[in-house]
Amino acid sequence: MRTLNVDLGARSYPIYIGENLLSTNKFLRNHINDKKIVIVTNETVAPLYLEKLANILNPIKPLKIILPDGEQYKTLETIESIFTKLLENRCARDTTVIALGGGVVGDITGFAAACYQRGIDFIQVPTTLLSQVDSSVGGKTGVNHPLGKNMIGAFYQPKCVLADISTLHTLPERELSAGLAEVIKYGLIADKKFFDWLKNNISALLKLDSEAISYAVETSCQCKADIVASDEQEKSGRRALLNLGHTFGHAIETGMGYGVWLHGEAVGCGMVLAAKFSQRLGWITEDTVEEIIQLVSAAKLPTQLPKELSANKILELMSIDKKVKDGKLYLVLLNNIGDATLTCDYDHNLLNSMLKDLHHSA
Amino acid sequence: MRTLNVDLGARSYPIYIGENLLSTNKFLRNHINDKKIVIVTNETVAPLYLEKLANILNPIKPLKIILPDGEQYKTLETIESIFTKLLENRCARDTTVIALGGGVVGDITGFAAACYQRGIDFIQVPTTLLSQVDSSVGGKTGVNHPLGKNMIGAFYQPKCVLADISTLHTLPERELSAGLAEVIKYGLIADKKFFDWLKNNISALLKLDSEAISYAVETSCQCKADIVASDEQEKSGRRALLNLGHTFGHAIETGMGYGVWLHGEAVGCGMVLAAKFSQRLGWITEDTVEEIIQLVSAAKLPTQLPKELSANKILELMSIDKKVKDGKLYLVLLNNIGDATLTCDYDHNLLNSMLKDLHHSA
Numbered sequence: 206m207r208t209l210n211v212d213l214g215a216r217s218y219p220i221y222i223g224e225n226l227l228s229t230n231k232f233l234r235n236h237i238n239d240k241k242i243v244i245v246t247n248e249t250v251a252p253l254y255l256e257k258l259a260n261i262l263n264p265i266k267p268l269k270i271i272l273p274d275g276e277q278y279k280t281l282e283t284i285e286s287i288f289t290k291l292l293e294n295r296c297a298r299d300t301t302v303i304a305l306g307g308g309v310v311g312d313i314t315g316f317a318a319a320c321y322q323r324g325i326d327f328i329q330v331p332t333t334l335l336s337q338v339d340s341s342v343g344g345k346t347g348v349n350h351p352l353g354k355n356m357i358g359a360f361y362q363p364k365c366v367l368a369d370i371s372t373l374h375t376l377p378e379r380e381l382s383a384g385l386a387e388v389i390k391y392g393l394i395a396d397k398k399f400f401d402w403l404k405n406n407i408s409a410l411l412k413l414d415s416e417a418i419s420y421a422v423e424t425s426c427q428c429k430a431d432i433v434a435s436d437e438q439e440k441s442g443r444r445a446l447l448n449l450g451h452t453f454g455h456a457i458e459t460g461m462g463y464g465v466w467l468h469g470e471a472v473g474c475g476m477v478l479a480a481k482f483s484q485r486l487g488w489i490t491e492d493t494v495e496e497i498i499q500l501v502s503a504a505k506l507p508t509q510l511p512k513e514l515s516a517n518k519i520l521e522l523m524s525i526d527k528k529v530k531d532g533k534l535y536l537v538l539l540n541n542i543g544d545a546t547l548t549c550d551y552d553h554n555l556l557n558s559m560l561k562d563l564h565h566s567a
Numbered sequence: 568m569r570t571l572n573v574d575l576g577a578r579s580y581p582i583y584i585g586e587n588l589l590s591t592n593k594f595l596r597n598h599i600n601d602k603k604i605v606i607v608t609n610e611t612v613a614p615l616y617l618e619k620l621a622n623i624l625n626p627i628k629p630l631k632i633i634l635p636d637g638e639q640y641k642t643l644e645t646i647e648s649i650f651t652k653l654l655e656n657r658c659a660r661d662t663t664v665i666a667l668g669g670g671v672v673g674d675i676t677g678f679a680a681a682c683y684q685r686g687i688d689f690i691q692v693p694t695t696l697l698s699q700v701d702s703s704v705g706g707k708t709g710v711n712h713p714l715g716k717n718m719i720g721a722f723y724q725p726k727c728v729l730a731d732i733s734t735l736h737t738l739p740e741r742e743l744s745a746g747l748a749e750v751i752k753y754g755l756i757a758d759k760k761f762f763d764w765l766k767n768n769i770s771a772l773l774k775l776d777s778e779a780i781s782y783a784v785e786t787s788c789q790c791k792a793d794i795v796a797s798d799e800q801e802k803s804g805r806r807a808l809l810n811l812g813h814t815f816g817h818a819i820e821t822g823m824g825y826g827v828w829l830h831g832e833a834v835g836c837g838m839v840l841a842a843k844f845s846q847r848l849g850w851i852t853e854d855t856v857e858e859i860i861q862l863v864s865a866a867k868l869p870t871q872l873p874k875e876l877s878a879n880k881i882l883e884l885m886s887i888d889k890k891v892k893d894g895k896l897y898l899v900l901l902n903n904i905g906d907a908t909l910t911c912d913y914d915h916n917l918l919n920s921m922l923k924d925l926h927h928s929a
Contacts, residue, residue, distance in 0.1 A: 281643055281646075281647050284643075285643050285712075288712050288718065288719055289712070289713075289714065292712060292714035292715055292718060292887060295886065295887055295891070297889070297894075298889055298891070298892065299892050299893065307718065318688060318797040320709075320719050320720060320721060321718070321719065322718060322720075322889045323707065323709060323720045323721055323722055323800075323889075324718075324721070324722065324800070345685065347682075347685060350647075350650050350651070350654060351651075352651065352654035353654055356650065356654060356683070356684060357650055357682050357683065357684075358684075358685045359681065359682060359685055359686070359721065360685055360686065385866055405800060438685075438686070458622065525654060525659075527659070527660055527684045527685075529657070529659040529660070530659060530660065530661050531661065532659075538889065543653065563644075
């Protein structure tokens with residue numbers, strides 16, 4: 206078991222990472238006292254881990270809210286249904302909400318906690334690789350709008366994150382791969398050594414080798430915690446590096462309809478697009494792009510644009526991304542493996558022509 | 568013209584108070600630069616002040632969003648409709664939203680700004696007395712839920728507040744009185760001298776005497792700014808004093824249906840109930856209660872519970888108030904005029920019996 210710390214002054218919190226953490230109340234205990242507890246989870250996770258989590262909270266009897274499973278439910282309507290449940294059960298400001306599940310459950314629950322009575326405590330218990338290495342850490346919460354992904358939300362930090370890597374054994378293969386997309390991202394933006402380690406250990410990770418998974422989750426969380434501590438609200442541009450592949454990826458997710466591609470799949474493909482565009486700008490070599498494609502592909506992630514989306518459609522969807530400033534679309538691009546930059550200093554026509562080329566060859 | 572400052576470290580902002588402030592860009596200019604501007608207002612305020620505000624922003628052409636007028640539209644649905652407009656118009660994170668109108672417009676707009684792309688800049692241009700002295704200052708934003716008022720929201724500070732007292736000349740009398748409820752509140756919770764001044768100047772205020780209104784708005788904003796600076800997120804209990812009359816008042820508003828009683832009317836009656844309950848607890852004398860009733864009544868505000876609401880209904884609605892903690896309902900009560908306390912140390916049966924008595928005599 207290892208404890209990392211996200212250093213945010215009064216909003217600092219620990220991330221507990223290890224096996225079988227859902228078998229003990231040792232970690233949650235310090236963060237909940239005798240408060241009223243609400244667990245928010247979904248139909249897929251509930252049969253697997255809801256009773257386990259409820260049991261370790263004993264003698265507190267938590268209120269349980271079970272959402273339908275899927276990105277398509279990451280909406281304001283779902284948020285409103287949570288508020289209704291909380292109000293019907295007279296949950297006051299001293300309630301703590303626990304998000305049990307993947308990124309969608311965490312994002313929805315965190316945003317509901319941020320807004321309910323202008324903010325109540327919440328805890329993240331991520332049960333997917335993607336949420337353990339990325340979405341449960343850093344306080345980005347929110348829901349989608351039909352016109353754009355994650356367009357509605359709040360920066361709102363949890364009181365702690367409990368990442369029990371044993372839960373990954375119930376994860377579908379496709380979601381494991383989706384999580385690996387974010388793991389690869391940390392190597393690409395900040396840690397060439399980790400990227401090289403991933404190349405050598407990708408099959409151990411796909412087999413859920415315990416030591417390899419522990420190392421990958423810890424390294425990823427540490428990377429994210431460091432970046433978030435240096436730029437909590439994405440103001441200096443440093444935090445924005447975490448969005449490598451995400452501007453392309455969000456456009457793919459939104460364009461295909463939420464839930465058709467998994468977020469991690471879209472990010473995997475998005476990172477390849479970012480690498481290819483970096484190459485077109487002359488920033489990295491074709492060999493480097495190939496190295497990245499190899500790893501993304503070895504993680505069983507898509508590396509090609511979906512045929513259904515035209516270049517124009519993708520550009521249109523990218524133009525309402527949160528990275529637009531002064532009318533310019535900022536992209537995270539690569540100077541090298543382990544070295545990323547946020548920039549709007551590129552030829553927009555080049556982006557256009559690359560997407561057209563890739564669409565034709567898709 | 569006078570400038571007050573709300574002192575909140577990095578989130579500090581000025582409040583500009585004076586006549587004809589909507590005739591110049593002198594104040595807004597510093598806060599908007601060349602950014603994209605969106606003005607959110609309602610159908611009642613738009614014909615009066617929308618063009619005036621849009622003109623002083625020239626050469627920027629603001630996007631205009633006109634909401635229906637009324638507390639019943641202070642909902643998540645309205646928030647979602649604002650997000651749709653912002654996304655359709657490709658508003659990015661560097662957009663500034665200006666709330667032009669009363670408390671409802673300010674609360675909705677502030678909350679929309681807090682959540683859109685996890686937070687964009689916003690400015691308050693309050694055009695009612697209530698919003699000038701209360702809701703536009705201090706960063707409480709949010710919407711109602713069918714089960715409770717202001718149950719969904721965020722603490723989110725504006726970049727500045729522009730209170731043009733000339734706009735009060737178009738305010739219906741009933742709304743002027745509603746605003747005076749909050750003005751009286753400041754006297755009751757923190758400033759006996761101001762309370763006495765109000766007794767002597769209530770008719771000048773009702774006649775919109777410019778000097779009297781200026782003094783009342785400034786004194787109220789200063790009182791609120793001081794309290795907010797000492798307890799931004801209502802954690803120490805100090806800020807909660809601003810809720811004198813509000814727990815009773817919210818129950819009346821929710822119970823009658825949003826929009827039937829104005830917020831200030833419910834607060835006026837709520838302050839009388841808080842005073843009467845303080846008397847039942849032996850904290851203040853009957854004469855003091857009478858003095859308070861006299862001033863509330865002179866401000867043309869209701870002082871009696873609506874017949875439609877039973878004691879049980881009011882207690883039920885009060886029990887889901889945000890001031891519930893550890894299952895106890897905290898109330899703001901009076902030790903004296905100018906001296907209020909947040910407490911749960913009272914006999915709940917006494918509260919019950921008082922509401923029953925008042926209901927029977929209503």
